[in-house]
Amino acid sequence: MATHPAILFQLGASHHTAPLAVRERLAIDAARASDLATRLGQIAGLNEFALVNTCNRVELYGVVSTSDAFPALHAALGAVTGCTPAELDSAVTLRQNHAAIGHLFAVASGLDSQIVGETEILGQVKQAYDAALAQHWTGPVLNRVFQKTFQAAKHIRTNTGIGAGQISIATVAVDLAGRIFGELAQTKILVVGAGDIGLKTVQAFQSRGATAITVASRTLAKAEEAAALAGGWALSLADLPVAIAEADIIASSTSSPDFILTRELIAAGIKRRPARPLFLIDLALPRDVDPATAELANVFLYNLDDLAEIAEENLAQREAEVAKCQAILADRTAALWPQVAHSLNAPHAS
Amino acid sequence: MAPLLTDRALLWLGALLYLAGFLVGLIGLTRRHSPAGLRTMLNILLIGGWSFQWLGLYQRGLVGRGCPLGNTFEIVQFVAWSAMLVYFFVGSTFRVSLLGLFTAGYAATLALVSLLIPQWDLVRGQKLFGNNPWIEAHAALAVFSYGVFGLLTLTSLMQLLQNWSLKNKRLNGLFWFLPSVVQLEQINYRLVLLGVTLLSISLSVGAAWWVRNIESVHLPKLMVTVGVWLAYLTVLLLRWRGRLVSVRFAWVCLILFGLALLSLGPVNSNRHGYQPVTLTPR
Numbered sequence: 001m002a003t004h005p006a007i008l009f010q011l012g013a014s015h016h017t018a019p020l021a022v023r024e025r026l027a028i029d030a031a032r033a034s035d036l037a038t039r040l041g042q043i044a045g046l047n048e049f050a051l052v053n054t055c056n057r058v059e060l061y062g063v064v065s066t067s068d069a070f071p072a073l074h075a076a077l078g079a080v081t082g083c084t085p086a087e088l089d090s091a092v093t094l095r096q097n098h099a100a101i102g103h104l105f106a107v108a109s110g111l112d113s114q115i116v117g118e119t120e121i122l123g124q125v126k127q128a129y130d131a132a133l134a135q136h137w138t139g140p141v142l143n144r145v146f147q148k149t150f151q152a153a154k155h156i157r158t159n160t161g162i163g164a165g166q167i168s169i170a171t172v173a174v175d176l177a178g179r180i181f182g183e184l185a186q187t188k189i190l191v192v193g194a195g196d197i198g199l200k201t202v203q204a205f206q207s208r209g210a211t212a213i214t215v216a217s218r219t220l221a222k223a224e225e226a227a228a229l230a231g232g233w234a235l236s237l238a239d240l241p242v243a244i245a246e247a248d249i250i251a252s253s254t255s256s257p258d259f260i261l262t263r264e265l266i267a268a269g270i271k272r273r274p275a276r277p278l279f280l281i282d283l284a285l286p287r288d289v290d291p292a293t294a295e296l297a298n299v300f301l302y303n304l305d306d307l308a309e310i311a312e313e314n315l316a317q318r319e320a321e322v323a324k325c326q327a328i329l330a331d332r333t334a335a336l337w338p339q340v341a342h343s344l345n346a347p348h349a350s
Numbered sequence: 351m352a353p354l355l356t357d358r359a360l361l362w363l364g365a366l367l368y369l370a371g372f373l374v375g376l377i378g379l380t381r382r383h384s385p386a387g388l389r390t391m392l393n394i395l396l397i398g399g400w401s402f403q404w405l406g407l408y409q410r411g412l413v414g415r416g417c418p419l420g421n422t423f424e425i426v427q428f429v430a431w432s433a434m435l436v437y438f439f440v441g442s443t444f445r446v447s448l449l450g451l452f453t454a455g456y457a458a459t460l461a462l463v464s465l466l467i468p469q470w471d472l473v474r475g476q477k478l479f480g481n482n483p484w485i486e487a488h489a490a491l492a493v494f495s496y497g498v499f500g501l502l503t504l505t506s507l508m509q510l511l512q513n514w515s516l517k518n519k520r521l522n523g524l525f526w527f528l529p530s531v532v533q534l535e536q537i538n539y540r541l542v543l544l545g546v547t548l549l550s551i552s553l554s555v556g557a558a559w560w561v562r563n564i565e566s567v568h569l570p571k572l573m574v575t576v577g578v579w580l581a582y583l584t585v586l587l588l589r590w591r592g593r594l595v596s597v598r599f600a601w602v603c604l605i606l607f608g609l610a611l612l613s614l615g616p617v618n619s620n621r622h623g624y625q626p627v628t629l630t631p632r
Contacts, residue, residue, distance in 0.1 A: 176516070176521075178530065179512070179516065179521070179528075179530055179531070180516065180530055180531045180532065181530055181531070181532050182529070182530035182532050182533045273592075274592040274593075274595050274596075275535065275589075275592050275595045275596075276532075277531050277532065277535075277596070294517065297595075297596050297597055297598065298531075298595065298596040298597075300516045300517065302519070306519055309519070310519070310521060313522070317522070
């Protein structure tokens with residue numbers, strides 16, 4: 001019978017430890033994840049494990065009876081990813097016990113993400129845990145640690161400003177539209193120009209419920225092509241005056257050297273719907289929207305620089321919250337660790 | 351059982367609870383993610399303040415045997431009370447963030463100022479409504495409509511702030527919590543409609559009795575009252591036709607309410623038979 005306690009560990013690589021080229025090789029698809037799980041299941045002394053596998057990180061959480069199992073874990077990772085031992089040594093980090101819990105808390109709360117405070121990671125960690133639970137890879141230690149992780153991440157999201165404010169151009173624009181229109185489901189969006197950035201912005205609006213999309217381009221064929229992608233209607237630039245009067249949000253991204261949306265054009269458009277505000281998003285360089293349109297009542301104009309500045313401000317505010325979040329998570333880690341340590345000392349863990 | 355607190359003590363309690371609500375709301379503003387219980391605490395304080403204010407006004411009403419609108423103090427208290435009542439409906443229907451804070455500040459200011467100016471409450475008119483419930487209803491509805499216009503002033507102020515914030519790209523701090531432009535537009539439209547409707551009913555009732563005794567109302571009061579009603583009716587019609595919207599609408603509402611408050615002087619000057627105010631219970 002083992003007399004030493006089992007070890008809770010985290011072994012893996014992320015954007016903090018590995019360059020993109022190495023992360024590409026470490027990336028594990030479904031087939032390779034299954035292969036890795038099979039190999040892990042054969043390692044003696046590995047009692048529990050769960051694999052968190054996202055575009056920016058491959059991390060294995062588990063419980064081993066002794067540290068003798070770690071070389072086998074490295075070997076399994078190397079065999080599945082094709083990375084050399086030297087590459088793994090430089091990219092992969094190992095955290096144990098208290099540090100492993102703290103790291104998982106930080107990951108799930110978005111503190112360790114490339115975009116600090118992003119929320120997608122929590123869903124990915126939950127998926128990883130659900131998959132491990134379904135396969136009976138987890139046990140009492142990991143079950144407790146993951147449940148406490150979800151509680152900690154929820155607490156951070158609710159009680160700090162780590163997720164406040166959008167930090168990409170498209171989502172900042174959507175956030176601003178929410179301040180102008182509230183619900184976006186009923187808003188009518190006009191995209192001028194069939195460029196990639198305009199369509200990405202439309203996707204961001206669609207993710208918030210917007211459905212009425214119209215694409216206007218110099219040639220109708222291009223507009224129809226882009227409209228098909230966006231799931232909207234197409235029209236040519238000649239129909240712009242009528243479309244402006246109908247639209248609530250106009251995102252423009254043409255390559256025109258001159259203003260497409262002049263003050264006169266916008267003024268004429270809003271005259272037909274004076275009570276409804278108009279949100280102009282100028283995503284083009286050189287600019288598509290005459291800056292003088294911002295002087296019109298009920299018209300709100302934001303260009304690329306404005307959106308980028310807001311994104312940077314939001315990011316700075318998120319980063320200012322990091323220290324507060326770390327202090328909260330440190331307290332929670334310290335509170336959880338004695339319980340986990342007790343479980344690791346129990347006979348079933350080793 | 352005789353009440354333990356005088357009407358003024360109850361009104362003081364109400365005003366202080368409004369002030370406490372305002373301060374709690376301000377604490378929430380210092381962080382983007384205020385604790386979930388803060389909004390509940392704000393609402394509890396406002397309901398508490400409103401209840402105490404209601405009890406204070408009720409005691410005064412018992413003494414005057416009618417709606418407590420006997421002097422400037424009571425009218426200002428009633429305007430604050432009405433604004434808070436309208437907020438409870440508007441706030442719960444539209445879930446407008448920050449409106450509770452603004453209403454708390456507004457009601458606390460009105461209530462505290464009226465309590466801190468003793469001259470407003472030295473005497474009060476007696477037999478204001480001549481034991482006529484219709485005249486009493488006319489007066490109460492008119493002052494209640496001022497409460498609605500007061501709330502409209504707050505939402506107009508919020509609209510100006512939101513507009514400034516979006517135009518100047520200053521989106522953090524207080525501006526972070528402001529409701530959307532469209533939501534404020536909708537609320538403003540409904541509030542001006544409600545206020546004009548109440549004032550119209552009030553004036554219709556008043557007019558029905560006025561034609562029986564034309565000398566009962568002094569000309570300045572008549573002109574000012576009809577002037578305020580016409581001004582708000584014009585604003586409503588222009589808004590309905592889309593001629594007065596957004597920032598211009600908000601500015602007009604702000605200025606108009608200032609003028610409407612000033613009009614309370616001439617309206618109140620029609621009173622006669624003033625008696626010194628005594629606290630109830632003594």
